[in-house]
Amino acid sequence: MLDEKIFIDPVCKMKVKKPNEVEMQMLSISYENKIYYFCSHFCTAEFIQNPSRYVNAALIEE
Numbered sequence: 640m641l642d643e644k645i646f647i648d649p650v651c652k653m654k655v656k657k658p659n660e661v662e663m664q665m666l667s668i669s670y671e672n673k674i675y676y677f678c679s680h681f682c683t684a685e686f687i688q689n690p691s692r693y694v695n696a697a698l699i700e701e
């Protein structure tokens with residue numbers, strides 16, 4: 640199967656595809672055993688600042 644899953648960026652709520660290997664370092668965070676994907680490093684940085692706020696938002700989206 641193709642890996643075309645869509646994820647919700649928990650910071651800005653944009654739909655994002657799983658980043659490629661190059662982007663993975665910058666656009667994904669593993670937090671409390673769950674992986675979150677982001678549209679840009681700005682959102683990644685924002686998530687790092689206040690993860691608990693955005694984790695809750697991500698859960699609602701799912």
Ligand SMILES: [Zn+2]
Nearest residue numbers: 648651678682
């Ligand atoms: Zn974003």
